Amino acid sequence: MASVLIAWVSDADIDATGPNKVAESRIHRVVADEFYANVILLSTQSKKAARSFRKWLSQEVGTPIELDRVKLNSELDFNEVYDATLGALEGARVRIDEEEIEWSFLLGSESPILDAVLIHLAQSHGAELLHWTPSEGLKVIDSRMDLGQIKPERTLSGTKPEADLEAGGPVLEKLSKHALELAKKQVPVLIHGEIGVGRELLAEAMHGASSRREAPFFVMDCDTAALEDLDHVLFAENGVLWTRATVFLESIHALPAALQARLTRVLRDGRIQSKSLRARIIASTDLAPEALLSAIRPDLFHLLAIGIVHVPPLRQRKEEILSIAELILRKLSEDFSRNFTLASGCEEVLATHNWPGNLRELEGTLRRASLLSGDEISIATLSASIIRAGAAPKAPIEVSDLQEYLDAIARDVIAQTMERVEGNKTQAARELGLNSYQTLTNWMKRLGVE
Known part of the structure; x- marks a missing residue:
C-alpha cells in the first residue's frame, strides 16, 4: 500500500520559498513532518512559479514530488474543478504501481x-483530510464533516458562526433564534439595518448554520462593484448562481436595473436557459423595507423578502454592548497574543455612548484602546478612544521623539477625562489610576493641560 498526499499549491506556499518569506508553506510543513511514498502537487500558478516551488520542496524533503499543472477557466466553477481534480487522482492511480x-x-x-x-472526493476515495495552521499544527479532519469547521471564519469571536449568533442579551437572542430558523430553510432572506450593525456577519453566521456551510460564502457589494463584474460573476456560464454557494448581495438597493430584471427572472423561474439556480440568495440594505420597496423592482423585493431579519442598532441594545465588546476583545487577544480586559467602570462608558457607527465603531474604538493599553483597558483610555461626532480632527503626530509622542497621548487622555467628569480632579485622578488629585495637577501643569 502506498501513502499519497494530494495538495493544491496556494500563493502563500509559493511566497514561502522567497528570500523575504513572512509565512511558512503548509505543504512543506506537512511533508517534512509526515511520511508519504508520493506527494502530488496540483497547481494553477504559472509554469515557472509551480516548477520553482516543486524544485524547492524537493530540495527540502526526501519525498518524491510530482507536479500536475491544471488549467482552469475559473476556480469558482465547481464542476470544472471537480473534473480536473478527479482526473489528477485517476492519473496518479495509473502512475503509482500499487494495488491499494x-x-x-x-x-x-x-x-x-x-x-x-477535495472534501467531496475524500468520501468516495476513503481519503484522510488534513488541515495545517501555524497556531494549531496538523489536524486530521473527518471527511464526513462540513467545510465550515475548517474554513477561515470572519466572525467576531473566531469560533463557529452560530456561536456569535447565540452570544449577547435578549434582543440578540430573539434575533438569533429567528435567524437560525431561517438559516435552516432554503429561502431567500433580506437583512436590513443601519450601516455597521453587522449585516454581513449575520449572513455569514446563517450560512455557517445552514446545510450549505460546506460551500463558499460569496460576497458581492452592489454599490461598489462595476455592472460588468456583477453580471459576469452572477450570470456567466460559470457564474456563482449556478453553484451551491450562499451569495450575499450587500446594498441590494444599488443593484443596476438591468441586473434586477435578470435576478428577478432567475428567482421566479429558477433558471435562465439551460442554467438552474442552485445558490441561496441573502440580500442586505440599510434601507427600511418600505423604502427598499420603492428603490428596487417590487417583484424582486417580494422574491427576496421571503425571510426578513432586522438587525437593530447598538443604541437599542445597550444591555448587550458589554458582551459584544468582550467578544471583540477576545478576538483581539487572539490576534495580538494578549489578554485584553476592561477595567471596572468601562461598562458605563460603553453604555452612555450612542455608537452611531454601530459594530464597526465599537470594534474600531476597542482596537484603538488596545494599542494604548496594557492588558487592562482603563476607563480613561476607553473614553479617549471614542471618536465623537463634531470633534475637530487632530493633526497627525510626527513621532520623531518618543517622549513627545507619549506626552501627546497623555495630554489627550487627561483633557478628555477632565471634560467628562466636569473638572472633578479627585474623580479624574481615580479613573486615571493616579495616587491623588495633586499628582494629577502636577501632570496637568507639566503637560500644559488647563
Whole structure:
C-alpha cells in the first residue's frame, strides 16, 4: 500500500520559498513532518512559479514530488474543478504501481471551491483530510464533516458562526433564534439595518448554520462593484448562481436595473436557459423595507423578502454592548497574543455612548484602546478612544521623539477625562489610576493641560 498526499499549491506556499518569506508553506510543513511514498502537487500558478516551488520542496524533503499543472477557466466553477481534480487522482492511480493507495488530501488552499472538491472526493476515495495552521499544527479532519469547521471564519469571536449568533442579551437572542430558523430553510432572506450593525456577519453566521456551510460564502457589494463584474460573476456560464454557494448581495438597493430584471427572472423561474439556480440568495440594505420597496423592482423585493431579519442598532441594545465588546476583545487577544480586559467602570462608558457607527465603531474604538493599553483597558483610555461626532480632527503626530509622542497621548487622555467628569480632579485622578488629585495637577501643569 502506498501513502499519497494530494495538495493544491496556494500563493502563500509559493511566497514561502522567497528570500523575504513572512509565512511558512503548509505543504512543506506537512511533508517534512509526515511520511508519504508520493506527494502530488496540483497547481494553477504559472509554469515557472509551480516548477520553482516543486524544485524547492524537493530540495527540502526526501519525498518524491510530482507536479500536475491544471488549467482552469475559473476556480469558482465547481464542476470544472471537480473534473480536473478527479482526473489528477485517476492519473496518479495509473502512475503509482500499487494495488491499494492510502490517500491524504491537504486542505487550506485559500480557495473554498478547491477545498470543497477535495472534501467531496475524500468520501468516495476513503481519503484522510488534513488541515495545517501555524497556531494549531496538523489536524486530521473527518471527511464526513462540513467545510465550515475548517474554513477561515470572519466572525467576531473566531469560533463557529452560530456561536456569535447565540452570544449577547435578549434582543440578540430573539434575533438569533429567528435567524437560525431561517438559516435552516432554503429561502431567500433580506437583512436590513443601519450601516455597521453587522449585516454581513449575520449572513455569514446563517450560512455557517445552514446545510450549505460546506460551500463558499460569496460576497458581492452592489454599490461598489462595476455592472460588468456583477453580471459576469452572477450570470456567466460559470457564474456563482449556478453553484451551491450562499451569495450575499450587500446594498441590494444599488443593484443596476438591468441586473434586477435578470435576478428577478432567475428567482421566479429558477433558471435562465439551460442554467438552474442552485445558490441561496441573502440580500442586505440599510434601507427600511418600505423604502427598499420603492428603490428596487417590487417583484424582486417580494422574491427576496421571503425571510426578513432586522438587525437593530447598538443604541437599542445597550444591555448587550458589554458582551459584544468582550467578544471583540477576545478576538483581539487572539490576534495580538494578549489578554485584553476592561477595567471596572468601562461598562458605563460603553453604555452612555450612542455608537452611531454601530459594530464597526465599537470594534474600531476597542482596537484603538488596545494599542494604548496594557492588558487592562482603563476607563480613561476607553473614553479617549471614542471618536465623537463634531470633534475637530487632530493633526497627525510626527513621532520623531518618543517622549513627545507619549506626552501627546497623555495630554489627550487627561483633557478628555477632565471634560467628562466636569473638572472633578479627585474623580479624574481615580479613573486615571493616579495616587491623588495633586499628582494629577502636577501632570496637568507639566503637560500644559488647563
